[in-house]
Amino acid sequence: MRTTGALTPEVLGKLRKYFKIKNIYNSNAIEGSTLDVGETRLVVEQGLTISGKPLKDQAEAKNLSAALDFLEELARNTETPITEADIRQLHYLVLTDINRENAGRYRSVPVEIGGSEFKPPNPEHIASEMNDFGQWLKSASSPGTLFMQDEAILAASAAHTWFVTVHPFIDGNGRVARLLMNLLFMRYGFPIAVITREDRSRYYDALELSQVSDLTGFVSLVSESIEESLEEYEAAASEQRDAQEWAKSIALKFGAKEKVTASNHYEVWKNAMELLKSLIRQTADLLDANANIGKIYFNDFGNLGFEKYLSLKNYGSAKKTWFFRIDFKIGARSARYLFFFGSPSHVMRALGVDVDVTLHVSREEPAGSFHYEFLDQITAPNVPNVVEIGYNPEREAFVVRGVDSRVREEKVDSLCRLFIQEVVEKDFGG
Missing domain, CATH: 1.10.3290.10 (Fido-like domain)
Structure with missing residues (x-):
């Protein structure tokens, strides 16, 4: 063997x-x-x-x-x-x-x-x-x-x-x-x-x-x-070895002070993302419990580890960065939205938005294919106006990029309600 x-x-x-x-x-x-x-x-x-x-x-x-x-x-x-x-x-x-x-x-x-x-x-x-x-x-x-x-x-x-x-x-x-x-x-x-x-x-x-x-x-x-x-x-095993070796190389580059600072930033960012996920789940569950037709399923893939966070923060790459997915199903119609972590988009960077790692949103296209497209790359009109989400720890605010590439600050509870509402209206309102 x-x-x-x-x-x-x-x-x-x-x-x-x-x-x-x-x-x-x-x-x-x-x-x-x-x-x-x-x-x-x-x-x-x-x-x-x-x-x-x-x-x-x-x-x-x-x-x-x-x-x-x-x-x-x-x-x-x-x-x-x-x-x-x-x-x-x-x-x-x-x-x-x-x-x-x-x-x-x-x-x-x-x-x-x-x-x-x-x-x-x-x-x-x-x-x-x-x-x-x-x-x-x-x-x-x-x-x-x-x-x-x-x-x-x-x-x-x-x-x-x-x-x-x-x-x-x-x-x-x-x-x-x-x-x-x-x-x-x-x-x-x-x-x-x-x-x-x-x-x-x-x-x-x-x-x-x-x-x-x-x-x-x-x-x-x-x-x-x-x-x-x-x-x-x-x-x-190879992915694990790569992650361990990468973590060791990063550790050698960081002094004690830099390690503490990076770790603190990560914990603040992680807690913010967990809050976002929790509130979106609660919003989805509330709608699911009160909906007369259709079902909403929430799939949790866990949070991003420190090593992957650092890699994406420095515009590197990381595998398996799925955060969660929401599946909407009404009758024969369905829509799946996948949220996954990545480096900030060039739009975020060009506007000077101070965020480390952002949450990108994609949708299954076509329905039932398990193939996902970035929302800002879908030309159909029924796209929610939330395509990328970041968190600014200094301002303690979530930053949202829409399909029109405009960036806005949004309270986390209103962000969650807005996204769920727009999906229901745009995907199933017709």
């Missing part, structure tokens, strides 16, 4: 959330779920109900989230082998509130797999087949000091293909198979492998070939998936 270096708990936590949503979305999409990634995140992380989407799809997302939490518990207890009881518990979590009668129970009827020539064993053979599989899984799930990538891929692939060959449950076999595959990867010290929705046809074709003992195609797909996950971990 290649090494990525020690990741901080914060980075690991973000990676865990990212892979969890990625896994839930793709695993359920393979089975036909209609939720997109953003909707999956809202259902799982915020417990929201998405209007217009099947309740079954939303229950499947919540169930798979609970199953993944249980999977992490199983992965941590490396001294304890995985048993048939653990498999049934995973299945129970996957199917509960959807098919309670069969959740966690082996099937009692023959089944056929749509589009496949393979016929799973009859129900009277399932107990013995699962006993054989369970005995192998006990051994395979306790790898000891074995952490080689090839062995991990083969063990994870075998767990998946063997399990779906038995097909022990009336429904949910695919989801449980992918959970077991990733449980083996985690036991071997690897991240999870996500079979994506785009690889659905290739995945099913490889499984069909695996039924006649040719695992080549399936192992190849799993190998590519784990490589992609490892690359994402390495990218996170």
